[in-house]
Amino acid sequence: MSALNKIARTMVSGRRGILAADESIGTMSSRLEKVGVEPTEENRRVYRELIVTTPQLSESISGVILADETFRQKLSDGRTFPRFLDDIGVLAGIKVDTGAKPLAGAPDEKITEGLDGLRERVAEYVRLGGTFAKWRAVITIGDGMPSDRAVRANVHALARYAGLCQEGGLVPIVEPEVLMDGDHSLAKCRQVTTAVLEVLFEELDLMQVQLDGIVLKPNMVVAGTGSPEQPSVADVAKATVETLRETVPASVPGIAFLSGGQSPELATKHLGAMQGLDPLPWELTYSFGRALVGPALETWRGDNDNWAAAQKALSERAVANAAAR
Numbered sequence: 001m002s003a004l005n006k007i008a009r010t011m012v013s014g015r016r017g018i019l020a021a022d023e024s025i026g027t028m029s030s031r032l033e034k035v036g037v038e039p040t041e042e043n044r045r046v047y048r049e050l051i052v053t054t055p056q057l058s059e060s061i062s063g064v065i066l067a068d069e070t071f072r073q074k075l076s077d078g079r080t081f082p083r084f085l086d087d088i089g090v091l092a093g094i095k096v097d098t099g100a101k102p103l104a105g106a107p108d109e110k111i112t113e114g115l116d117g118l119r120e121r122v123a124e125y126v127r128l129g130g131t132f133a134k135w136r137a138v139i140t141i142g143d144g145m146p147s148d149r150a151v152r153a154n155v156h157a158l159a160r161y162a163g164l165c166q167e168g169g170l171v172p173i174v175e176p177e178v179l180m181d182g183d184h185s186l187a188k189c190r191q192v193t194t195a196v197l198e199v200l201f202e203e204l205d206l207m208q209v210q211l212d213g214i215v216l217k218p219n220m221v222v223a224g225t226g227s228p229e230q231p232s233v234a235d236v237a238k239a240t241v242e243t244l245r246e247t248v249p250a251s252v253p254g255i256a257f258l259s260g261g262q263s264p265e266l267a268t269k270h271l272g273a274m275q276g277l278d279p280l281p282w283e284l285t286y287s288f289g290r291a292l293v294g295p296a297l298e299t300w301r302g303d304n305d306n307w308a309a310a311q312k313a314l315s316e317r318a319v320a321n322a323a324a325r
Contacts, residue, residue, distance in 0.1 A: 004213030005253065007131050007171045011091060011215050012254025012283040015325045016062035017318070018173070018215075020258075020289035021051050022095035022134060025069055037302035045073045050300060051293055052085060054311040060318035063091035065134050065173070065287070071125070082129030093132040093173070094125045096161065100138050109150040112137045112157055115164075122168035132171040134217070135161040139176065141184045141192055141224065151196055159203035166210055173256070173287065175217035176200055180260050183226035190221045190239050197247035211251040217287050218244075219260050220270050233266075237273035241280065250281035257284070259291035264317055267291045272324030285325060292317050 011018060023031065028047075029039030037043050048070045066081055071094050074080050082092035096118060100110035112135065122133070137154035139146045158174050165172035178193050197218065204211065221239040223230055231239070244255060259267040267288060274284050295317060300310035 002210070002213060003169070004166055004171050004210060007091065008213050008215050008253040011062050011132060011171065012256060012285045014062065015322045016060055017285045017321055017325075018063045018065065018093070018256050018287035019051070019061045019292055019318070020065045020134075020287055021048055021070070021293060022065040022067045022093075023289070024067060024099065028067070031297060032302070035297055035301045041069070043302065044069065047297065047300065048073070048081065049075050050307060050310055051296065051314060052081060052090075054314050054318075056315065057318070058089040060315075060322040061090055063093050063132060065093040065095055067095055071128065071130070080129065086129060091131045092129050093134060094130045094170075095135075096121060096125070096133045096165075097135040100136070103150055103153060106147055106150060108142065109140055109145060109147060110138050111150070111153050115157060115160055118161065118164050119168060122165055122170055126169050130170060132173060132215070133161075133165045134173040134175060136175040136177060139178045139192065139196055141178065141182050141188060146192060146196075151199055155196065155200040155203045158200060159207040159209060162204060162209045162214060163207040166213055171213055171215065172209075173215045173217045174200070174204070175258065177258055177260060178219045180219070180222060180225050180262070182224035183228070184224040185227055185229065186221060186223045186231045186235065186239055189219075189223060190243050193219065193221055194243050194247055197243070201247065201249065211249055212253060214252060215287075216248060216252055216255045217258055218255065220257055220262075220267075222260070222262070222270075225261065233269045233273050236270050237277065240270070241274055241277050244282075245280075248282065252282050254283035254285060256287035259286070259288045262291060264288075264291040264294060268317075268320050268324050271321060275325055286321050288317075288321065292321070
């Protein structure tokens with residue numbers, strides 16, 4: 001078993017999932033402001049400390065994805081975030097993309113940037129204690145979208161990122177997210193998700209990415225948030241698993257779903273429903289952000305008297321998702 005395969009399997013095994021705490025400075029600041037907390041660097045650090053120091057976190061969480069700012073910060077006891085996570089038996093991950101920007105010639109579609117200097121950044125993150133990385137591509141469904149060029153450009157970047165990570169010793173989380181925004185049907189989401197995954201694995205093969213050393217982080221196959229017909233939990237589970245069976249090679253160790261804006265409870269229900277289907281060649285787990293930490297932030301609101309209650313809110317969501325596996 002290669003070192004990359006061992007890490008990837010650790011990330012998705014044992015009923016645990018991956019916690020995404022990698023919001024950019026702008027996004028995290030906006031979320032703090034919405035709950036009445038001043039969006040300072042120190043408050044972002046304190047909030048992330050609340051998350052990672054949640055009691056028994058390692059029982060439900062295998063890894064935590066951090067933003068660059070947090071990766072370099074220290075907890076109150078002087079340990080860096082990666083060092084602390086390692087001490088409690090949780091893998092430290094790092095978001096390495098620099099965000100989605102308008103695609104040239106197609107301003108309604110996005111291309112994720114961040115490949116420049118990535119080899120050197122990967123080497124630095126490994127030295128600082130990183131074991132895996134994340135890169136998110138966003139695909140929009142809409143009038144004439146996604147275009148072939150948007151899909152091709154994004155999966156090409158994902159494949160180049162994955163190759164650079166593996167070369168440097170990080171397991172890449174490969175995240176092609178078909179967004180929930182819009183009024184599209186479940187069938188349309190399935191069609192687009194299938195097309196994106198097919199082209200993605202063509203590109204990964206072209207770049208000679210070691211498939212048993214990645215974790216795939218796709219969207220679940222759901223209807224758009226504006227669709228008048230919302231599918232049942234069973235329909236989402238069936239459509240998602242069938243799509244993955246058609247597109248994802250068995251050599252991939254695991255699939256860690258993003259929540260994509262679903263409510264915490266609904267994302268957990270969908271995850272649980274998939275586990276009851278026929279035996280699958282890969283582990284199915286979760287890599288949730290807001291669906292895990294949202295309740296904790298709403299509870300904390302910058303008041304340390306709410307610290308324990310906020311950690312309890314996070315723990316309950318993590319335990320619920322572990323149980324759904």
